[in-house]
Amino acid sequence: MFGFHRKASHAQAAPESENIVEIRGLWYSRGSKRIFEDVDIDIRRGDVTAIMGPSGTGKTTLLRLITGQLVPDRGTIVVDGKDISRLSRRQLYELRKDMGMLFQNGALLTDLNVFENVAFPLREHTDLPERLIRHIVLIKLHAVGLRGAWSLMPAELSGGMARRVALARAMAMDPSMLIYDEPFGGLDPISMGVIVRLVRRMNDALGISSIVVSHDVDEISAVADRSYLISDGHVAGYGTPTELEQNRNDVVRQFMTGMADGPVPFHYPGPDYSEQLLTRAGR
Amino acid sequence: MKDLLSDAWFTAREFLQTFGASQLFLLRLLMLTPRALLRPGLIVQQVYATGAMSLVIIMVSGLFVGMVLGLQGVDTLSRFGSEEAVGTFAGLSLIKELGPVVTALLFAGRAGTALASEIGLMRATDQLSGMEMMAVDPIKRIVVPRFIGGVISMPLLASVFTAVGLFGAYCVAVIVMGVDKGEFWSQMQPNVDLVRDVLNGTLKSFVFGVAASMLAVFEGYNAIPTAEGVGRATTRTVVITSIVVLVLDFMITAFTL
Numbered sequence: 001m002f003g004f005h006r007k008a009s010h011a012q013a014a015p016e017s018e019n020i021v022e023i024r025g026l027w028y029s030r031g032s033k034r035i036f037e038d039v040d041i042d043i044r045r046g047d048v049t050a051i052m053g054p055s056g057t058g059k060t061t062l063l064r065l066i067t068g069q070l071v072p073d074r075g076t077i078v079v080d081g082k083d084i085s086r087l088s089r090r091q092l093y094e095l096r097k098d099m100g101m102l103f104q105n106g107a108l109l110t111d112l113n114v115f116e117n118v119a120f121p122l123r124e125h126t127d128l129p130e131r132l133i134r135h136i137v138l139i140k141l142h143a144v145g146l147r148g149a150w151s152l153m154p155a156e157l158s159g160g161m162a163r164r165v166a167l168a169r170a171m172a173m174d175p176s177m178l179i180y181d182e183p184f185g186g187l188d189p190i191s192m193g194v195i196v197r198l199v200r201r202m203n204d205a206l207g208i209s210s211i212v213v214s215h216d217v218d219e220i221s222a223v224a225d226r227s228y229l230i231s232d233g234h235v236a237g238y239g240t241p242t243e244l245e246q247n248r249n250d251v252v253r254q255f256m257t258g259m260a261d262g263p264v265p266f267h268y269p270g271p272d273y274s275e276q277l278l279t280r281a282g283r
Numbered sequence: 284m285k286d287l288l289s290d291a292w293f294t295a296r297e298f299l300q301t302f303g304a305s306q307l308f309l310l311r312l313l314m315l316t317p318r319a320l321l322r323p324g325l326i327v328q329q330v331y332a333t334g335a336m337s338l339v340i341i342m343v344s345g346l347f348v349g350m351v352l353g354l355q356g357v358d359t360l361s362r363f364g365s366e367e368a369v370g371t372f373a374g375l376s377l378i379k380e381l382g383p384v385v386t387a388l389l390f391a392g393r394a395g396t397a398l399a400s401e402i403g404l405m406r407a408t409d410q411l412s413g414m415e416m417m418a419v420d421p422i423k424r425i426v427v428p429r430f431i432g433g434v435i436s437m438p439l440l441a442s443v444f445t446a447v448g449l450f451g452a453y454c455v456a457v458i459v460m461g462v463d464k465g466e467f468w469s470q471m472q473p474n475v476d477l478v479r480d481v482l483n484g485t486l487k488s489f490v491f492g493v494a495a496s497m498l499a500v501f502e503g504y505n506a507i508p509t510a511e512g513v514g515r516a517t518t519r520t521v522v523i524t525s526i527v528v529l530v531l532d533f534m535i536t537a538f539t540l
Contacts, residue, residue, distance in 0.1 A: 067416060093420070094418070097417075097418045099416065103413055103416075105408060107413030109413075109414075110405075110408070121418075124417065124419045125419075169417075173417075
């Protein structure tokens, strides 16, 4: 239903490896702050893979590295058999045509309505007749339950609706990999439930691979085949949701059970509390 | 003293870096322009947004600048007994200087800020990153059409400013101050040269169009993706464009006189 105009290059591709993304020995720093230190990650083809971790651990940075928006300091990131940091701009864009990404805030083009937002990649990359574009857009919008909202502007959409439209747009070119950056953040329970079901449904219906970055443990456990838990620049845990729940690593336990204090401290590092209170400047 | 030198060196280095980056950015825009012309629909949209939407401020400003020129022209020239030359005075002032320069300054305040804040907000809300993820180059799709739209709009706006300014000068000088209608136009006609004056003014407005549009899209595209960053980019657009326009005006005038 969804993949009827998938590009011919998919069918002619060389034998596919088991992993759609392979990260080896990844090092990345921003300024003096180290984000990743010798990280290895495999994203299996056809799976929904979750990247979890406390806020500020670099989950979104990891997505930007996987999609070639950032370049690693060291190590390799191979996406669909191609080392992403060695691709030219044109090759990178060709690869991205086969990826869809859902940003935290949807990143819809605010001067275009819902229909035109979903049609945008089709108009940019194909010469399809207007009639066919209309059909594809309506099919994608129907899949996310927003066919009736085709004429609304992004400013008229709720947060959940904007993300669903962004999901329809991400699917417009029938990519083989969908990437979700914090898809559940700030949503009401109904919108969250809709997005959770859509992530799983899209993955299975389209036969694609999905990477979901989130720190919502319950939602991600319901949808992911496997999860990576990143903390302090390293992979702290990996496995199925059940395996992660049974993991004895302190960081993993703290994250999965939502404990306020533990290896990931509640307090940001600073001087001694009483000493700071007693100093004159109070700083 | 050492700190002062160090600060001066840092400022100079930062200025050179920004200047170099802006020139490379301009080069990229110019290289992408021929291909962008193949999608005239996008450019027409931007001519409308930057040009047509600036018409009101340009016409109102032009009218009042022309009226002031009429008043000042008649007052000054009457001291020499040649107030009938006010048409030439207003025509040359508007065509050679005030039309291109004031239009460029108004363009920076109206269209330049709109361009910088629009592109800056697109960056802050991940719209540009979203485009890159859809394998669409935001410079080609967003920046270049806006740049070309601005370059096309500027000479047109300057022409409108000049025409309305002449009308304002005519209203004050002829209708209010009683200068002869025939003298007003007939003195202007032989004294305003098509190549030396009109083309010179058009060249200026074209150069200002390139500078003002490039600076607006450059500042917007490189804005820090926060509310403060977008605000700063918008302010820088007006300040830098105003200075650059006045410097360029002097340079073009010096070379073409």
